[in-house]
Amino acid sequence: MSESPLLKLDQATIQFGGLIAVNNVSFELNKGDLFGLIGPNGAGKTTCFNIITGVYKPTSGKIFFRGRDISGVPSNKIAQEGICRTFQNIRLFQALSVLENVVVGGFLRHKTGLFSGLTLLPNAIKETDHLREEAMKLLEVVNLSHVANHRSADLPYGMQRRLEIARAMATQPDLLLLDEPAAGMNPQEKDELKEVVYRIRDEFDKTVLLIEHDMKFVMGLCERIFVLDRGLEIAHGPPEDIRSNPKVIEAYLGEPV
């Protein structure tokens, strides 16, 4: 643990008018972590994601990624820095095919200029083919290669969730933020998803931060959990501690799981 943390929130606060959505939240993520962010509805979890990915600028406090201050940097720059996310309410490029969705993610690392694209020079063709191949590999990881040419809007819900993960993976991030990846999935789909998340962490060497409401899923998957309520931190630690923490039980869990 001698190296500096991959992501560090330092007293991040964001205020919308009179509402403090995230209040003085600080936590650190080390490389290779599987980190869970939980809390009741409206606790500020997705807002946390939004300030990390540059959708909002924090009112005060700082966010460091690999030791560099990234608070207030625009979304597309943050994606280039190596943080990519999925969305709570799925945001696929609906009219595009499954493969094209993933290629958009991979396009972040493109090298040829727009002119090559407009004139379809050999290097643009080569790059396009290369991006498609890479995208195909990612689709295999999330078990979607058989529907690569379908319109993404036509996929069933669970597949759309996995496609969002593949699309985010295509940007080659170091840190992957998953916003309720298991929402609306059946138990079997959840098990598949768990496999995918483990593979992402172990084979692809990514750090994962995820928001989730399904306690069984989070407790089984994450190594550390951070609990938010009304913008404030109420607990932080390994799943066993969280499960028995009286504050968490009162605010969120209701009774021990």
Add this chain to the structure above:
Amino acid sequence: MGKFWTVRIASVVAALAGCFIFQTVATNLGNDYYLRLFLLAGLYVTLSVSLNLINGITGQFSIGHAAFYMIGAYTAGILTRAYYEQQPLLPELWLVIMMLAGGLFAALAGLLVGLPSLRLKGDYLAIVTLGFGEIIRIVATNQQSVGGSYGFSFGPKVVAPWMVCLLAIITIAICRNLLKSAHGLPFLAVREDEIAASAMGVNVTKTKVAAFVLGSALAGAAGAILALNEGYLNPDIFKMDVSFLILTMVVLGGTGSITGSALAAIFLFLTIEIPRNIQTADGQKVQITLASLLMAGLAIAIAISLLRKIKDHFHGPPNQRLIRNLGVIGGSIAGAIVLSMILNATTVMGDKTFEFDKLRMVILSIMLLVVMLLRPQGVLAHHEFSWDFVKRLFRKDHDDKAEVAS
């Protein structure tokens, strides 16, 4: 690599052949009026495909495309008036330079209007572009140096039909290449979901501005061709109607489809121009009675309602559906005629008549109405013409025959 160059050379040869055919047809029309229609139809292809890049592919609702067309035309006109006499170049070469200049100025205007207003979305952007179009036109109307509302003329005229065709081909090629390579995907991603696109590392502003600049530049080049072809310009040529006509072409053809925009441009342009010239055998304008107009409206209404029912409840192979739909349309027309006879419409409504050419815009709007009711995504929707499709058609045909034989 070998294949790449084969395809490239073949496309260039095909494009040149296309220009040659266009030129031959244009010069053999034998009538200046038809020649002008022919050229304008070609220019409208460029205009609608370039607007499709902004509206259809990048999803930015712009309705001021005539402004960029106008800027290109006025740039060419003003420069020709000022400098043509002092230079030794061939008229055709001058035309190319004017297209570049017109394109450049239109692109600058696109950048100027694009940068501040692209933070707006949907209707708000539409209002800004509409306003921009009007501002440009009114500025020209009040500038005495370009003749105000009377316009100004300049010489010489450079009539180069092949250039119209070449520009249309270049425009189509640019858009098609963009969609074929991964470089087109950020544009489509911005259309689909800006927030997600941004989260995937797409620079949304840069992408929108690129689309605006590129689309405007192509429209500006088209304007330069128009200017040198006419030798005369006035602000009324670029009224709001033109913007809306181009927009209608894009929407009708299928937002996002290059093939759709190009075909709709030709089709719509001819639909509003041909009725101007329909005459009876003795050279009179064609008259239409009120009764027959109402019956035509009735026939269209019956056909739409039946076709919508069919669309909701029946599925089948496309050719069967086509035959059924055509049957319904034919039936509706026949039904309307029978009805008009039973009701004795002509006698009841008297002999009030309209001139057919005054109904051009009515026909256009009814057509748009029908398409929007039956196929809101446009005639071709997102589909594109491709050689694979043609091949499949033939192969299917072949397979069918084989089945029959066995």
